[in-house]
């Protein structure tokens with residue numbers, strides 16, 4: 001087998017040089033173990049902070065060790081009860097073509113009739129992040145105005161669709177006119193191109209003159225500041241991610257923080273894992289919306305294990321719409 005190793009810790013924007021594709025010795029298959037050939041690998045923004053040594057909610061990636069991440073694969077050999085060759089499983093041994101581990105590390109995919117990579121997208125962590133962040137953390141309600149950043153990306157595009165299912169007014173921001181057109185196609189009432197000239201706060205005010213009730217933050221920085229400027233009284237901010245800061249070496253200035261006070265804004269960070277016990281509720285709702293054609297998962301696919309670092313880097317230049325995936 002082969003796996004991508006972290007060769008050096010990136011400073012600022014990562015480069016292909018930080019990664020190295022090396023042979024991966026697999027352990028012999030003992031009783032209770034399963035061997036899996038990977039079919040789909042996930043690249044995710046959260047992997048960037050894990051490449052530094054900073055303390056966080058997940059351990060940093062070790063240098064000169066194989067990287068890990070979300071993956072879907074097919075069982076090719078099993079010495080464990082309940083697993084047979086041909087079974088499709090999701091697991092955390094990404095960034096490699098094959099994995100062998102105790103069966104507990106693998107989750108069998110339900111026979112939903114959906115493509116297996118949906119479990120790395122709308123039916124997996126991505127969908128759950130959008131669902132719990134919008135409905136439980138921000139407590140967004142029908143009739144409210146929701147602003148979501150990185151709205152053409154995996155989590156953001158799912159937030160747009162869930163918000164429309166739930167009868168909210170949605171404004172999405174994304175980089176460039178094509179992505180904004182896509183955000184509108186997903187059902188958003190307005191889309192903001194944050195890369196076009198002008199202040200983001202002015203652009204947001206133009207489409208939400210009455211202000212916003214909810215901000216779903218994927219980006220941080222100027223986006224968060226614009227949302228603070230436009231927040232209505234009692235607004236709720238679900239802080240999901242701050243991709244704009246992951247490669248930044250400069251401090252971020254927020255000019256509108258004081259609005260938290262007068263507008264009584266509630267700002268709440270969250271991790272999707274906080275809702276692990278409630279995944280059943282999410283899977284039931286999301287499964288239903290997908291079956292009814294009310295939500296769908298878009299994806300950007302690159303091919304081959306060799307493409308992994310390039311796919312990862314592409315997240316930070318916005319080359320993906322929907323979920324960025326690598327197909328083996």
Ligand code: NDP
Nearest residue numbers: 045150153154155174175218240241242243244271272318
């Ligand atoms: P996306 O599919 O949204 O990919 C990243 C997108 O972010 C890019 O396509 C790009 O779109 C945009 N982007 C990149 N750099 C910048 C920048 N400097 N400023 C503004 N936009 C930028 O990724 P995900 O949907 O997987 O993740 C979205 C966010 O959610 C991330 O912040 C991630 O860390 C977070 N997350 C949090 C979880 C949690 O449990 N809290 C779980 C999963 C994700 P564009 O072309 O529009 O710029």
